[in-house]
Amino acid sequence: MNRHYHIPVYRLLQYSLCVAMLLLCGSCYAQTDSTRSETDVVDIYRKLFRSRSHAAKPNKSTIAFLPAVGYNPSIGFQMGVNFTGGMYLGDKKTTNLSIGALGGYITTKGIVSFQFRHNVFTEGNRWNFQGNWQIAKIVTLDYGVGTGIDQPHDALIIYGIPTNYDSTVFPIQYRYIRFFEKAYKEVAPHFFIGAGASIDMRSNIKDKNLDSTHITPHYTYSTYEGFNTTHYNANGFLLNVQYNTRDQLNRPYHGTYADLGIRVNETFIGSSANAIQLLSEFREYIPLSHRNPSHVLAFWYWGNFLLSGKIPYLELPGTGSDMFNRSGRGYTIGRFKGKSFAYAESEYRFPISQNGFVGGVVFANVQSGTNNLNSGFLEYWEPAAGAGLRFLFNKNTRTNICIDYAVGRFGSNGFFLGLNEAF
Incomplete structure (x- = not known):
């Protein structure tokens, strides 16, 4: 499970030492021949411990893991583990790499999450299955609706109603169950048509800052839109068309990916609103x-637009709402949100060590969401930028360990850890 983690200063020294050791290992074992053979973590392990095993052969599958460790004052210390796997289910020349990610974590304040995500291609890319399953007890840090809000939150107005609270953040605790699954069928070279369903159920919702004298953005929005303030569902059907020429999913060197879809939430399948x-x-x-x-120069655009009807507050698209929660580096997940939301990012990826073990990235992104009464969309943009290091975990599946540092507005900044590229 790839998530954003803000790391306190005392942990930066630990990560700095780790980075220095990895850089040293990468430089010590750099290859100088014309083939520029890559070196990954497994190769370095063999050399450091003088393994007698033969050189690794390209496997059809591999599993990598990364500890999920972090700290946030609202959730406490977080500990867990993320697993990612890759496998070719057919000839590499005609079949894309299938990937899966399984993760779980628990915090000192009782937050628990388990999540499984996959993107599977059958032989010859005839079928593509994409899924995201999760069960969790979550605390999210809410900052209200929209972008371009410079005033303090005691002046924040939702639907003409002031929140009248002197806090800059509104913690919300809830239980969450999600089942998201889509199946695509290739109808022409690189073109797919897909359909599926998304079941999103939230219960035991508790506004930590809500009391008899103060109201919160979640309470105001839910009351105004007619949603229950303690539980609601967003259950719908999906219909998509996709174009995909990427040479690989974990870390593409070239290609294009485009996906356009419609989501229809219906009360007859348990949604709280259409x-x-x-x-x-x-x-x-x-x-x-x-x-x-x-x-590689990479570009990413992601958009979610409400055409009609109503969606619950915690279902509003926003920062980190993409499938792997990697958008918006520079801000916490859910920092900005709106009934409609757009996000764009560009990134330059480059090698650092000659053997390909250490790489780097520089990136910049912007995001925009609708404000109180579905206004201000594309009028206000929230920027962020940063840089990061990449350490090659498995060269056969191009799996990287990613360490990024990004800075946004309003003093937002932090380290963001994960397996594989952000996009």
Whole structure:
């Protein structure tokens, strides 16, 4: 499970030492031959411990893991583990890499989450299955609706009603069950048509700052829109069209990905309200070097637009609402949200060590969401930018360990850890 983690200063020294050791290992074992063979964590382990095993052969599958460790004052210390796996279910020349991610974590304040996500291609790319299953007890840090809000939250107005609270953040605790599954059928080379369903159920919702004298953005929005303030569902059907020419999913060197879909929430399948949303995503990967494909310029756009109906507050699209919760580096998940939301990011990826073990990225992103009465969309943009290091975990599946640092507005900044690229 790839998530954003803000790390306190005392942990930065630990990560700095780890980074220094990894850089040293990468430089010590750099290859100088013309083939520029890559070195990953497994290769370095063998060399450091003088393993007698033969050189690793390209496997059809692999599993990588990364501890999920972090700290946040609202959730306490977080400990867990993330597993990712990759496998080719057919000939590599005609079949994309299938990937899956399984993660779980628990915090000192009783928050628990288990999540499984997958993107599977059958032989010859005839079928593509995408899924996201999760069960969790969550605390989210809410900052209200929209972008471009500079005033303090005691002046924040939702639907003309002031929240009248002197806090800058509104913690919300709830239980969450999600089942999201789509199946795509290839109808022409690189073109797919898909359908599926998304079941999102939230219960035991508790506004930590809500009391008899203060109201919160969640309470005001839910009351105004006619939702129960303690539980609601967003259950709907999905219909998508997709175009995909990426050479690989974990870390593409070239290709295009585009997906356009409609989500229809219906009360007859348990949704708390009817709604129609337009879902869109586009990614482009441009190779910058014929000699070294690790030089890549990448672009990402993600958008979710409410066409009609109503959606619950915690279902509003926003920062980190993409499938792997990787958008919006520089801000916490859910920092900005709206009935309609758009996000764009560009990133330059490049090698650092000669053997390909250490790489780097620089990136910048912007996001915009509707404000109180569905206004202000695309009028206000929230920017962020940063840089990061990449350590090659498995060269056969291009799995990277990613460590990024990003800075946004309103003093927002932090380290963001994960397996595989953000997009």
